[in-house]
Amino acid sequence: xKLSFLSIQRGTLLVALSFxxxxxxxxxxxxxxxxxxxxxxxxxxxxLLQAGKTADALTSIDNAIAAGARDPSLYNLKGLAAGExxxxxEAEESFRTVIRLQPNAAMGYxxxxxxxxxxxxxxxxxxxxxxxxxxxxxxxxxxxGLGTSLAALQKYDEAAxxxxxAWNLHPGDFQCGYEWxxxxxxxxQLSAAKKVLDQLGAPQEPDSAVKxxxxxxxxxxxxxxxxxxxxxxxxxxxxxxxxxDIYLALVRATLSMDPEPGxxxxxxxxxxxxxxxxxxxxxxxxxxxxxxxxIPRLQAVLQTDPSNEVAILNLALAExxxxxxxxxxxxxxxxxxxxxxxxxxxxxxxxxxxxGHYVEAVQSYQRAVxxxxxxxxxxxxxxxxxxxxxxxGPAAEVxxxxxxxxPTSSRQYLGLGFSHYAVREYRQAAxxxxxxxxxxxxxxxxxxxxxxxxxxxxxNDWQEFLPRLDRLAAAHPQSAELTFCLGAALFRSEFAKGQxxxxxxxxxxxxxxVRLRPDFPAAHLELGALYAARR
Amino acid sequence: MNQxxxxxxxxxxxxxxxxxxxxxxxxxxxxxxxxxxxxxxxxTRYQELARLHQExxxxxxxxxxQFIIPQTAKPDN
Numbered sequence: 001x002k003l004s005f006l007s008i009q010r011g012t013l014l015v016a017l018s019f020x021x022x023x024x025x026x027x028x029x030x031x032x033x034x035x036x037x038x039x040x041x042x043x044x045x046x047x048l049l050q051a052g053k054t055a056d057a058l059t060s061i062d063n064a065i066a067a068g069a070r071d072p073s074l075y076n077l078k079g080l081a082a083g084e085x086x087x088x089x090e091a092e093e094s095f096r097t098v099i100r101l102q103p104n105a106a107m108g109y110x111x112x113x114x115x116x117x118x119x120x121x122x123x124x125x126x127x128x129x130x131x132x133x134x135x136x137x138x139x140x141x142x143x144x145g146l147g148t149s150l151a152a153l154q155k156y157d158e159a160a161x162x163x164x165x166a167w168n169l170h171p172g173d174f175q176c177g178y179e180w181x182x183x184x185x186x187x188x189q190l191s192a193a194k195k196v197l198d199q200l201g202a203p204q205e206p207d208s209a210v211k212x213x214x215x216x217x218x219x220x221x222x223x224x225x226x227x228x229x230x231x232x233x234x235x236x237x238x239x240x241x242x243x244x245d246i247y248l249a250l251v252r253a254t255l256s257m258d259p260e261p262g263x264x265x266x267x268x269x270x271x272x273x274x275x276x277x278x279x280x281x282x283x284x285x286x287x288x289x290x291x292x293x294x295i296p297r298l299q300a301v302l303q304t305d306p307s308n309e310v311a312i313l314n315l316a317l318a319e320x321x322x323x324x325x326x327x328x329x330x331x332x333x334x335x336x337x338x339x340x341x342x343x344x345x346x347x348x349x350x351x352x353x354x355x356g357h358y359v360e361a362v363q364s365y366q367r368a369v370x371x372x373x374x375x376x377x378x379x380x381x382x383x384x385x386x387x388x389x390x391x392x393g394p395a396a397e398v399x400x401x402x403x404x405x406x407p408t409s410s411r412q413y414l415g416l417g418f419s420h421y422a423v424r425e426y427r428q429a430a431x432x433x434x435x436x437x438x439x440x441x442x443x444x445x446x447x448x449x450x451x452x453x454x455x456x457x458x459x460n461d462w463q464e465f466l467p468r469l470d471r472l473a474a475a476h477p478q479s480a481e482l483t484f485c486l487g488a489a490l491f492r493s494e495f496a497k498g499q500x501x502x503x504x505x506x507x508x509x510x511x512x513x514v515r516l517r518p519d520f521p522a523a524h525l526e527l528g529a530l531y532a533a534r535r
Numbered sequence: 536m537n538q539x540x541x542x543x544x545x546x547x548x549x550x551x552x553x554x555x556x557x558x559x560x561x562x563x564x565x566x567x568x569x570x571x572x573x574x575x576x577x578x579t580r581y582q583e584l585a586r587l588h589q590e591x592x593x594x595x596x597x598x599x600x601q602f603i604i605p606q607t608a609k610p611d612n
Binding site for chain 1: 536537539541543544547550551554556557560564
């Protein structure tokens with residue numbers, strides 16, 4: 001099971017509220033009567049906004065604007081209030097008015113950028129922040145916003161440069177340091193990300209601390225520093241014990257760092273996990289053979305989703321692995337009584353075979369084949385069950401059907417070949433193994449099977465296989481094994497002719513085979529036999 | 536050709552020290568070359584390895600199983 005790294009939410013631009021109000025209050029230096037009215041309207045709206053009466057604030061601002069107030073700070077405040085109320089278009093228009101009224105200041109662009117970033121319009125946000133940055137190159141919020149929105153556009157290297165400049169202006173700013181480290185992580189500059197996090201340090205505020213430790217965990221995990229990752233995730237989880245994502249990351253890092261993961265103590269998982277979360281944890285534990293942790297998770301899945309086949313299967317396998325084979329078999333029988341399933345029958349067959357219940361095992365494998373005749377594995381397993389118990393006729397029959405259904409499966413041919421080999425039908429075995437070679441010429445297992453019949457077939461009988469082996473060797477001229485197959489079969493075939501034997505070609509082939517693969521014992525042995533025969 | 540055959544068989548004993556067959560063939564060759572001491576050594580080694588191989592075969596129940604079990608453990612398809 002492949003699990004992704006803990007997803008870290010890029011922080012939304014939290015700067016909006018804080019700096020907007022500051023800018024709005026400080027930008028003003030008004031003296032005219034009209035300005036005095038605007039100042040009064042601004043102060044009233046600000047008070048309402050700070051009291052949480054956003055709609056009233058907006059009404060107050062609109063009234064002042066209708067009465068003729070044309071002050072950028074007022075429009076700024078209107079943009080903020082409208083944005084708070086979810087009136088995105090109204091907010092955008094307000095900030096654009098701020099820009100028109102005060103085109104050389106960063107404020108309007110910055111606030112427009114924040115709004116656009118919140119709306120997911122990162123390209124436009126980056127443009128707005130860039131305008132702000134052009135006007136005020138040392139403006140921290142412009143640098144932070146530009147870096148963050150470029151990172152959202154996956155322009156990580158460019159983003160990191162702006163965030164570094166922002167950090168230089170406000171060293172220690174959590175939002176800036178976090179975004180910078182996160183961007184460096186995405187840019188795969190892991191050591192640099194770690195360095196920034198070390199400089200930043202964990203903040204006191206719990207939500208920010210969770211973000212800090214989670215990001216530290218991801219960075220460490222990507223650096224394969226699993227002990228450090230587990231420590232960071234553990235700190236994040238201690239602060240937020242309801243987070244499944246953090247717990248999953250903690251488990252993953254802990255299991256990766258520990259050579260004996262079964263002995264590691266992990267905290268309890270979060271309460272109220274969903275079936276899919278329990279299943280993911282159960283499978284993760286089971287994949288590392290930590291069955292005492294896997295079993296309760298998988299049992300929890302079945303409490304809410306009793307027919308979950310993956311959970312039943314893995315729980316049964318976990319029970320078998322903890323020495324409770326009969327419990328596992330009972331569980332599979334119960335599940336199959338209400339829910340016939342090929343995969344469960346196939347698994348049951350394996351467990352019954354392991355428990356010495358061979359007849360039942362054959363029946364279970366047979367049921368798996370009947371329920372899912374499209375699965376090659378089930379045919380292979382059924383045939384193998386017969387082979388293991390020396391019932392070669394039925395085994396050959398299963399593999400014949402398997403070959404019809406899965407004509408490109410080399411192992412179906414291997415099964416058939418061994419079914420013949422076992423009853424000394426060596427020519428048929430060689431035929432099946434040669435077909436397997438044709439299907440899967442690079443497979444070491446197929447070559448070993450073919451080689452097993454080499455000494456069993458009479459030298460004369462190799463004659464009929466020579467054209468096929470010739471084609472194989474010609475098609476794979478760099479294959480030591482296929483060159484050997486042809487050389488050995490040709491040698492034996494010629495050797496059967498006695499005095500008239502023509503051994504030059506087989507000698508050339510076998511010498512080529514050992515040149516291609518000098519550590520090839522079978523080829524050296526065959527070549528030795530050929531040299532001895534040529535004396 | 537005799538020496539070349541000997542060299543090949545010796546190479547097999549180096550590459551696959553548990554294999555009995557090259558020792559048997561070396562024993563036969565040395566005998567034909569009238570190197571009887573060497574022949575005896577090789578044939579003795581052959582007998583030792585063949586006995587070990589038989590015991591291993593018994594443990595594995597059958598030759599077939601030797602091939603089949605890795606097939607289930609690591610399917611090629």
